Amino acid sequence: MTTQNTAPGTNRPTLVQQLGARKPIEAFMAEAGSGTGGPHLRRSLGLLHLTMISVGATLGTGIFVVLSSAVPMAGPAVWISFAIAGLAAMFAALSYAEMAGAVPVSGSSYTYTYATMGEGLAWICGWCLVLEYAVSVAAIAVGAGEYINEMTRTLGVDLPAALTNPPGYEGGVFNVPALAIVLFATVLLVRGTKESAMVNTVLVFMKIAVLIFFIVIAFSAFTSGNFDPLLPMGTAGVSAAAARLFFSYIGFDAASTAGEEAKNPQRDLPRAIVLSMVIITTLYILVAVSAIGARQWTWFSGKSAALVQLLEEVTGQSWVALLFAAGAVLAIVSIVITVLYGQTRILVAMSRDGMVPAVFGRISKSTGAPVAGTWITGGSVALVAGLIPLGQLADATSIGTLFAFSLVSLAVILLRRSQPDLPRTFKVPLYPVTPILAILFCGYLMLNLGSTTWIVFGIWMAVGAGIYLGYGRRKSKLAAQWDSRVKH
Template sequence: MPAPPASAGIWSQLARKQVRTASADERPLTRSLGPFQLAMIGVGCTIGTGIFFSLSTAVPKAGPAVVISFLIASLAAGLAALCYAELASSIPAAGSAYSYAYAVIGQYAAVGVAACLMLEYGVATAASAVGWSGYVNQLYSDLTGWEIPYWALHAPGSSDAAGHFGVINLPSLVLVLMCTVLLLRGVRESMLVNTIMVLVKLTVLAFFVVIAFTAFNADNFKDFAPMGVAGIGAGTATIFFTFVGIDAISTAGEEVRDPRKNLPRAIMIALGIVLTIYMLVAVAAVGAQYWTEFDGQEAGLSVILDNIMHQRWPGMVLAAGAVISIFSVTLVTLYGQTRILFSMGRDSIVSKRFATVGGQSHVPVFNTLAVAAVVGPAAAFIPLDALADLTSIGTMVAFIVVAISLIVARRASSIKPSFRVPLYPLTPILTVVVCGYVLTGLSSTTWKFFAAWMVLTYGYYLLRGRKIADENAATPPPPVESPEISDSTPQLDQH
């Protein structure tokens, strides 16, 4: 069914459903990713920030019960991953949850999800870059005996007991610039680098687990939940932003070979690896160091190894692994945000310049540069503790919308997935319930920032985005009836 004309009522426009892929006069993205590289996108984006530096903020909130926080976050991510897998197998378009919401709920929901994803990816990229700085300083100190000056390592507003004040987080800005250059070279090259980095980080984390378990002390778990259930919830909310990698896989929907098979497969592989590594490292870390000692540690896992081995080289190995690991996280979150903006540009929710593909690398050049111009300064001038929870709220709301989209999609006869969620409808319902519980652990300040962001987003949409999206819908791409026609088009009629 064709989209409603520009003269249609506002509700008809807000409820419009569509998925746009490249039309005849648009340059498409290149399908160059296989299932292994795709799974490494998820692992690369997920394993890194949460393990390498979020323990220092989550453990003081939850105590040793942070392992329960990881279990709850993993449960929510696992349930959401199943929902993502089914939708990705039927709507293999760039844009992730944004594209799914637009396809099965409508434009108004897609705009809200887009706001969440922009918050999720933008803040996750900045937060990862900020965390990277601590390990760069640790590695630099181990290698040279010197440290990066405090003013060049911390954002304005930061200070220490010695009276030093932060001016700029210079390493984080450098990291964003390096990732931007790599992404501009092409998705194949970027994801090859990411795959190598993921394999290195998994090796380094296995090394940490083996060493940490040699100093395992069961007494560290005696005061298991010092802050009670509220502390467990707060810890879960703090670390949940690290599961953005589950969503990141689906942002590559238009750059994957045979996406209806490879997207669900990659999501499940990535989730299995992530759950195993997270639990092993969390248990090993808390077992090796009393929970009150985590507070304020900028390179916590390296410090644990230093204390166990009383030698510098184990901490150096871990710091080097963390530098590589968080580089890959930043690379993938930056990549994910550019692909979501690419889909939004093609739908004219934002300027169509975001959907232009240029150069021999077939990547959205303007899009990538614009994202870097925003994320780089955010990483350089905003403290980490103001970033992580905003990513969590964006991630969880996106997960909830994906679960609801699945329920709506099952009722639409035009949706024909190649992967089907087990225990339907229990799985999407539990996704909503568990993510809703995690949201209750966020602070009122985080909710206020989130509310302000949503007001700004919908304000822009009602004043400008809705009009240009309506004009764009006057010539929609033709619907695809059969899933066998092409891997580059979704199995969805337009409404």
């Protein structure tokens, strides 16, 4: 932290000074590498595990959950919306890959922002990540509840709406399946990182197989006429759908939260992030094209678990729909596991800096995982999943994520200027065009989100500012070090 003048009569920094105070990268690396002072996160993840964390946290959300609501917005051009959202995500992913290779520690964009832009924006970024990870887990779990309903219907059993829908939605009282899925993921995570990563890897390969199965079946009923007209809702509809579908790409940054649990983070983190984005975008576009080819775009309106119903209509076999619905549930479980994993690691990093209570950073000696923080986070998310409808969650998550991605892309530019000689195992191509395009794409998609979403985001930021001023600023360890330096 650079030397600055403190306010007269005090050894604490002024608010402006503290908001701009940066934590040195060396300090982050020392905390991650030493493991002194108690139990620490264990390095047990290789390239395959890291790639599967990124794929597992991302692949399936847009296809299994959000596709049905995006098709009526864009029409047959929904695959273009996927491509636009994927391009924006890829630009951001390249920025994440560079930062993950240069600063291979837990904390993801929160850490990158703290090192380049100061404590104020770091807190805002971390607060956005709480929205991104925790709320997206809840939203995804709600979507899993829809597929569980489809599974039971194919078996001739209708689950009561009161126990499968959130309040205010078709007679819902509490979404029990969503609650159960989040609690299952929580139990798995507290057992240890390596164990949960192995389970996730198996689940990811299973959901890739399920999506390939869908693509093959859907293409067997392909009709090119379903793409005419391509843009019934105009380019505005395509843009609006792209903003909604960006939710589908949330999660690729989960690998960057594993910086302290990767065996070779500087080599493997950038590779895992880029490789996962290629896999995810390719499968999303193929599924979208095959789905529209099999059914006219108007068919998707109002459909829940649309892909299951499409398979059942195309094949006429209920067992096919049952198989796909089961695969969708397993796919969504893997997303919940990996995204919840990322959330707990963000909180570990923030707790080290005093931004959140120390309980979130306590590591178990036996499992090497933040057990207490995982239980608190998982329990809170489970309640949100049981009580809040999906649509409201998806849009609120997208805006917070887009803002965090913009900060990471800006961090690449700032770090290149401030520390040009810092070792980097990956560099974004076409610098500075790539990070600038990432910022512009994210800003464009944010502007295409509805006014209600912006209002919710504003309220969320106001609450975050209140928490920082009332807790984070007083507990900040960086500010305490400032105090110590002035005394000496």
